[in-house]
Amino acid sequence: MIPKPLKRLARRWLLRFCVWMNDFSRWVQRRVLETTLEKERCESNLNLPLEEMDQDLLGIYIRWNGHHVEKTVRYEKTEGRGFSKPQLLREALTEWHRRKYPKTRWVEWAEDNLEDFRRWQETGKPQLHPVERLPTYAPESPVMEVLRNRVSTRYWTDAPVEDEKIRTIIETAGYAPTCCNRQTWKLYVRKNENVRESNKVANQALREKAPVIAYITIDHRLYPEHFAPAEDAGIIGLQLSLAATSLGLAGCLMYGAENWDQDTFRREYNVPSYRFMYLMYLFGYPAERTLTNKRVHGEELAIFI
DSSP states (O other), X not given: OOXXXXXXXXXXHHHHHHHHHHHHHHHIIIIISSSOHHHHHHHHHHTSOGGGSOHHHHHHHHHHHHHHHHHHTXXXXXXXXXXXXXXXXXXXXXXXXXXXXXXXXXXXXXXXXXXHHHHHHHHOSOOOOOOOOOOOOOTTSXXXXXXXXXXXXXXXXXXXXOHHHHHHHHHHHTTSOOGGGOOOEEEEEEEOTTOOOOSOOSHHHHHHHOSEEEEEEEEOTTOOSSSHHHHHHHHHHHHHHHHHHHTTOEEEEEEOGGGSOHHHHHHHHTOOTTEEEEEEEXXXXXSOOOOSTTSOOHHHHOOOO
């Protein structure tokens, strides 16, 4: 029997060793290999022949290259600038249409960017579109009220959430900003047909009693960055929460990531291995109203520099 003090000491040293190994790995990647594991993974997927990319990867590839073309044509034309991405985008769109995939709005957006690029080549001038002015909202507007009244709840009524509202929330979530327009999210949405009221608020209990759960997954394959996937997951999670608030619903964003058995999740819902579940959004018609006066004030939040 190993004494508890010795176990605690061994645990502390093992944790320190793990920290050192993480730091050493990062140091080797950046200083010796001059790359990172994320960049290598991204490069290997970027170098795949287009015909070997699955539909998800090809779509991300089109949106990413479309983003670069969109940025390029908004500057004065200079020699050698911006000529590789349009060709990559054109080839990817050709492959998309060859497979007879649907012509979605973002495919049309990518094609419009190629048209902007053509005009940019001819004129050398930035291709700027007329500003569509958004209405100016007062501080008391419904939009600001939604932002201020978003709360987390862990108690819901047994009223089912209408499919139309779920679809509206998901559609609105898709307008969330994302790194380089890659839009790598995929939501796995499950309705609980047997909602039952429960006073338990442990994570497992919440997943069992929530009327709707949206599992937020991210396709890692075209991220050369380390933290960007988590950033994209968090932003769309907030967008889901705000959209639900605007429709009279409320929910709880629950962290997944390393707290979750990703392999079990993938097997249960047939999720590809390249997708990682970062968050869950559990929502429904609220049976409680949590207080909103727990938030810090603006003067506490910001440091003006």
